[in-house]
Amino acid sequence: MDFNVSADPPQVVEFRKEVSAWIAEQMRGHEHLRWSASWSTREDEEEYRFRRGLAQKLGAKGWLFPMFPKEYGGAGLTIDHQLVLETELFKFGLNLSHVFYTLARIVAPVLIRWGTEEQKREFLPPITRAEICVWQVLTEPHGGSDLANVQTKAIRDGNEYVVNGQKVMVGHHLPPDYLWTIVCTNPQGKRHENLAWLHIPANLPGIEIQHMYMMMGIKNSVFFDNVRVPAKYLIGGENNGWKVANTHLELEHGGDGRIGMDPLIERVVEYCRSTHIGGKPILEDPRARELVADMMIDLNTLRRFNQRNYWHRFTKKPHPYGGPQQRYFQRMMRLRNGERLQSLMGADALVQDLSVHEVVDFEYAVRTGPGQLHGGGTLDTDRLIFARRLGLGRPTKETAPETH
Numbered sequence: 001m002d003f004n005v006s007a008d009p010p011q012v013v014e015f016r017k018e019v020s021a022w023i024a025e026q027m028r029g030h031e032h033l034r035w036s037a038s039w040s041t042r043e044d045e046e047e048y049r050f051r052r053g054l055a056q057k058l059g060a061k062g063w064l065f066p067m068f069p070k071e072y073g074g075a076g077l078t079i080d081h082q083l084v085l086e087t088e089l090f091k092f093g094l095n096l097s098h099v100f101y102t103l104a105r106i107v108a109p110v111l112i113r114w115g116t117e118e119q120k121r122e123f124l125p126p127i128t129r130a131e132i133c134v135w136q137v138l139t140e141p142h143g144g145s146d147l148a149n150v151q152t153k154a155i156r157d158g159n160e161y162v163v164n165g166q167k168v169m170v171g172h173h174l175p176p177d178y179l180w181t182i183v184c185t186n187p188q189g190k191r192h193e194n195l196a197w198l199h200i201p202a203n204l205p206g207i208e209i210q211h212m213y214m215m216m217g218i219k220n221s222v223f224f225d226n227v228r229v230p231a232k233y234l235i236g237g238e239n240n241g242w243k244v245a246n247t248h249l250e251l252e253h254g255g256d257g258r259i260g261m262d263p264l265i266e267r268v269v270e271y272c273r274s275t276h277i278g279g280k281p282i283l284e285d286p287r288a289r290e291l292v293a294d295m296m297i298d299l300n301t302l303r304r305f306n307q308r309n310y311w312h313r314f315t316k317k318p319h320p321y322g323g324p325q326q327r328y329f330q331r332m333m334r335l336r337n338g339e340r341l342q343s344l345m346g347a348d349a350l351v352q353d354l355s356v357h358e359v360v361d362f363e364y365a366v367r368t369g370p371g372q373l374h375g376g377g378t379l380d381t382d383r384l385i386f387a388r389r390l391g392l393g394r395p396t397k398e399t400a401p402e403t404h
Ligand SMILES: Cc1cc2nc3c(=O)[nH]c(=O)nc-3n(C[C@H](O)[C@H](O)[C@H](O)COP(=O)(O)OP(=O)(O)OC[C@H]3O[C@@H](n4cnc5c(N)ncnc54)[C@H](O)[C@@H]3O)c2cc1C
Pocket: 136, 137, 138, 139, 140, 141, 142, 143, 144, 145, 146, 168, 169, 170, 171, 216, 219, 371, 372, 374, 375, 376, 377, 378, 379, 380, 381
């Protein structure tokens, strides 16, 4: 079966030429900085500055969010144009949604869905033009899986919310401009109806950020001490935070989809071809071939899940269980791949190789396999949502939220 996207429709043939030439020009001399990631455990300044600059140049043309209306910092283009941008960027290993380390890929569509017209006009352009960096700030010290139970309070006082509490395991090593966060507005209120979503400027008095040094790199604790947040930063209306959370979480939990493929396998094949054991390349060993083939099958399966979810998203027909299915598969696959790498390479798979990007570094793959089982909600969360969307153990099936 040929899964490749067929020839471009006539309206984008010229656009592909333009994009292809433009990206090649931007990447000239920076080819070693290929591959996307939402944050880096290596804190490489050169890479960050290049990627941030590239995001800003894409943003200035409206190409970072090409389908968004021009007044919100997009280019008012079609899905065909977006696919051109995705596929041309992917030739350099970059995903449109992860050009630099920000959660804009989730925040911007949620703002489109839940923001007022005034909020969209004010908050979206700096995000879609990559002028600012936003962190998602959800998890709290008592536990992240049960997000509806957040304890950070935001109590209304006139035209402001007074925020007190603590979030953990958020962001990366560089400071944020905004904190995109869920808070409890009514501690005595009914579960799911006592929450709000705030887009908080990170420089407000009373906010303190401390690094947390984790196996997966730097994350942070954020402390809110009587932070006065103007009510204009409330997204989705008072006590409506759980609905906003649903859109946000569906995008985070696989519902956004993706076009590109994980680049790791190319390097694994290359390693197994060029590394010899007993005078023969590893790849000639039948057991090694089987492991490499299993990795390829898993990575291709994941790619199909990603593409399917991408398609459902842009046709505005959310796949009922596509998000958690993709996410569960992806996380288990990463764990399996870490184990396969150790079987193939032994101790080599535990030694960092700083000459390659971390997303194709075997040590990074082995180290992050277990850590990524937990990030963005645990495997149990995936299973639970998957089951509910299938209607298992409940009289009605849950539907997937529209993600835009
Ligand atoms: C690499 C990484 C990056 C992260 N980045 C961010 C970020 O940018 N922003 C952010 O807000 N958070 C972030 N997090 C935090 C992440 O979202 C939480 O770790 C996650 O939601 C799980 O919460 P927890 O760690 O408190 O575990 P808990 O929720 O306390 O879970 C502990 C254990 O209990 C199990 N469990 C919990 N509830 C149930 C249940 N109902 N049924 C069965 N079992 C259950 C879990 O499966 C798990 O095994 C990140 C975490 C990691 C590891």
